[in-house]
Amino acid sequence: MTFSKQFVLGTATASYQVEGAVAEGGRTPSIWDTMCRTPGKVLGGDTGDVACDQYHLFRDDVALMADLEVDAYRFSISWSRVIPDAVGPINPEGVAYYRALCEELHSRGIKAVATLYHWDLPQVLEDRGGWTNRETAFAFADYARAMATELGDVVDMWSTLNEPWCSSYLGYASGVHAPGRTDDLAALQAVHHLNLAHGLGQRALREVLGKDVPVCLTLNLHVVDPASDAPEDVAAARRIRVVGNEAFLGPVMDGVLPDELREITRDITDWSFVQDGDLELCHQVPDVLGINYYSTSRARQADAGELASSGGHGETGASPWVGCDDVTFLPVEGPTTQMGWNIEPDGLYRLLMEVEQRYPGLEMMITENGAGFDDEVVGGRVHDIRRVDYLRGHLGAVERAVADGANVTGYFLWSLLDNFEWSWGYSKTFGMVHVDYETQQRTPKDSAYWYRDLSRTRDLETVGDAWVAVP
Numbered sequence: 001m002t003f004s005k006q007f008v009l010g011t012a013t014a015s016y017q018v019e020g021a022v023a024e025g026g027r028t029p030s031i032w033d034t035m036c037r038t039p040g041k042v043l044g045g046d047t048g049d050v051a052c053d054q055y056h057l058f059r060d061d062v063a064l065m066a067d068l069e070v071d072a073y074r075f076s077i078s079w080s081r082v083i084p085d086a087v088g089p090i091n092p093e094g095v096a097y098y099r100a101l102c103e104e105l106h107s108r109g110i111k112a113v114a115t116l117y118h119w120d121l122p123q124v125l126e127d128r129g130g131w132t133n134r135e136t137a138f139a140f141a142d143y144a145r146a147m148a149t150e151l152g153d154v155v156d157m158w159s160t161l162n163e164p165w166c167s168s169y170l171g172y173a174s175g176v177h178a179p180g181r182t183d184d185l186a187a188l189q190a191v192h193h194l195n196l197a198h199g200l201g202q203r204a205l206r207e208v209l210g211k212d213v214p215v216c217l218t219l220n221l222h223v224v225d226p227a228s229d230a231p232e233d234v235a236a237a238r239r240i241r242v243v244g245n246e247a248f249l250g251p252v253m254d255g256v257l258p259d260e261l262r263e264i265t266r267d268i269t270d271w272s273f274v275q276d277g278d279l280e281l282c283h284q285v286p287d288v289l290g291i292n293y294y295s296t297s298r299a300r301q302a303d304a305g306e307l308a309s310s311g312g313h314g315e316t317g318a319s320p321w322v323g324c325d326d327v328t329f330l331p332v333e334g335p336t337t338q339m340g341w342n343i344e345p346d347g348l349y350r351l352l353m354e355v356e357q358r359y360p361g362l363e364m365m366i367t368e369n370g371a372g373f374d375d376e377v378v379g380g381r382v383h384d385i386r387r388v389d390y391l392r393g394h395l396g397a398v399e400r401a402v403a404d405g406a407n408v409t410g411y412f413l414w415s416l417l418d419n420f421e422w423s424w425g426y427s428k429t430f431g432m433v434h435v436d437y438e439t440q441q442r443t444p445k446d447s448a449y450w451y452r453d454l455s456r457t458r459d460l461e462t463v464g465d466a467w468v469a470v471p
């Protein structure tokens, strides 16, 4: 057997990507509602107004997950649905939605994993500076406390933030994500205030819930290798790792603001936003480190006069890699997904082993892994063989890391459904279940049947191809 019965084989989504019902049940706008209404920001002018309509269809989606025999559902809570003014009284109707979702999951034996922040900041907070304003971190802690109080009895694991790298650098430096700003100082302030939000938020959750309910922080740690052994390329890759990974691991895991980060971002001279005592507040080691992994990249020192690349993230022309204008990324070789991301399962193995070596025994879960491919529904089936291969490869990497001593206890396939892929709108399809946005019909792809059979057999070797014939 590859994975024990205790190993969590789950699936994931996020509120703005699947819920729809953006103006129902007392919800107020988030920064992604605003982003979607800003011309040119989201491909095709797509919005999350309806998305997969999970707000109305959640019972069907839970039934689907039960059919697919998943162990756990990682969803996120829309802050502006449960606290419409972002600070202040809760909205009972919003809370009732998440309670009903959790209860429905439990009635089918599926664990509820709730992320508090998956990028949909209430717009009223952005109007006061968003993540550049330290008050946002304190507002987040109050929100976390309120949710633990309201939903503590029905949530099996809490997660504070999803991928603060995206919220800060894509939101405030490259501007491809909401709120769409391109200001390096703002991005570093956002990094710090998100770390602070995690620390304050985890403390708040613990105050209400005690030690029994696990708290997770999800990071998209970047696996960046140097393009060559040349010292300048090694240094270039290191700079990307510092800005991408150490900026979060340092404060949260080690309680330090890395000197290297300040050296790399030396154009930013005013660090007064990091106040005395802040690093102790950020320093809250989660019970579970959530890791989102999709791909790897190779970095090198840009040649003199060469236009440094932003690593393929920048439609605004601005880079998310603050202070790394002299770093460029090698073009991707070999097979890629719809996103243009290379497929390298071994990167996941290496990442897990690296984290294990650095924090021995730390519990880890893969909180997202998956791939977007162009899928086609033919006669009620989607033969997404490339996704099956992708999943098989990456779960194999997890298996190897576990065999070699990494304490990995779960894996969440991104995503349950095709959904709103941020600035790419509905053009990218990550679901193991296809969604027809005209009819909201769900069609499990072959990868969903494969994943179901893995959940049954727990064995990557024998899961075989039986799934191709079902149902």
Ligand code: PNW
Pocket (backbone or CB within 6 Å): 014, 017, 162, 163, 166, 220, 292, 313, 368, 414, 421, 430
């Ligand atoms: C993650 N990058 O996003 C998110 O957590 C999901 O909401 C999203 O749908 C999924 O991965 C697929 O993209 C990322 O530019 C977005 O490196 C961008 C990057 C990484 C992750």
